Amino acid sequence: MDGVVEDRAAPVRLVEGVALREAVDTADPAAWVALDAGVRQSGWSAGGSRWLPAWEETAAGKALTEVLSAGAVAGPLTEAQLALALCHRKGAIREAALKRASAYPELLPLVVVRCSDWAPPVRQQARRLLAELLDAEAAVRLLPLILRIGRRGRGDFVTDLAAGLLRAAAPGTLAPLCTDPHRTVRRYAYRLAVEEGHLSPTELARAAARDTDMVVQSLCADATLAAVAEGGADDDVLETLLGARGAHARAAGVTALRRAGRAERAVAFLGDRAGVVRACARYVVRQGGGDPLAWYRERCGTAGDLAPGVVSGLAECGERADADLLRALTSHPVAAVRTRAVAGLRALDVTDVERMRELLDDPAPGVVREAALALVPSARKLDDQWLMTRLGPERPRAARVAAFRLLHVHDGVVRLRAAVALIDDPDERLRHWARQVVQRWRPTADVPRGSVEVGELLDRARPLFSEYVLIRRKWEVGLKA
Structure with missing residues (x-):
């Protein structure tokens, strides 16, 4: 139920x-859902004859059950007892409890939960009651729970009701939701605020720059661009977006530079760390009559400090003729630049096998990883024995992973030999990968029938197979078990 464990x-x-506030974290929407599930969670009764929830096995629980099962919720009940009745396994008791829930404001969250109840009479009663009790202030307070229940089947009523109340409320009503720790709530609040036009371009820009959630960043950045398109962009909006940590916000700021007539400022973002920002910057620079490719070539061909984003930018809009510039940068003293250069060569579909082979010994794991990816299409041209020597535990992890990735491209005995060499490796992830490869291995056409080496390798991996599967694998290669 909603992926939660019942309480x-x-x-x-x-x-x-025990008082409701002491027994349940009433501020946590998950606690209400867990309570609802926990009240009905059953187990064997003391006599072992039927299923009963644990609380019904206690003396107080048996007494309360008798009261609740009398045909209706009769007599005075405490807030805690009514909470149990609202979650009871019997629909008639839940329905009767709803008729008395309006006297206990603290139980409104359980009324929200009951709005998606599987029993139509309970569900209808809860919806009538919620429509009477819920106002905009309560909708703000309960929105995390409302959105959670809204994801259930029959949960659309609560979200529709809350949306209607919040749309009709004053603009400031949504403010607490925009800083809620639940990102789902912030997404909902900002989406509603954008649709209703509650936020100015400056407020949207600040939200795009401040929020840590990428969905909110993108939503607010796009809304800022739309607002700028209608009324222009002031300096506050532009500076806020351009200085944002999130890539979507910066990209929106760079795009807005063109409409603001400041295309020349986009040049500073051609080497941004984020690809989406670089792409927007190239567009704005081109629209302003500039040549991003010439700018990238000049920067990459000049000695001195070089931002990694500049190297990526050259690869993104460059040509195969630019491979020499990138190849030279594979010896750059900054590891991030070398990494981007290798990745750039791969993006341009230019592979210098010998140079990439040398880079498998680079001290930077990122460079090794990119070099291995670049060598994958040429992996069968590499000496498999040389690669096997690189699987030893004394090697850096990045080098061992790269070697295994390249050996895995081979078929038949080479792949099995490499995988079996790592089935007891001290590195957990590499060991798990190797064992999976062994278990999935099948002989290919290049595996000699009756290969003694294959038989020995399979015997070394015997713990990974059932007896039947091991016999089957050996039979497939022409060996006796």
């Missing part, structure tokens, strides 16, 4: 007289 302890505490 079986809270119902026991409630029936024993």
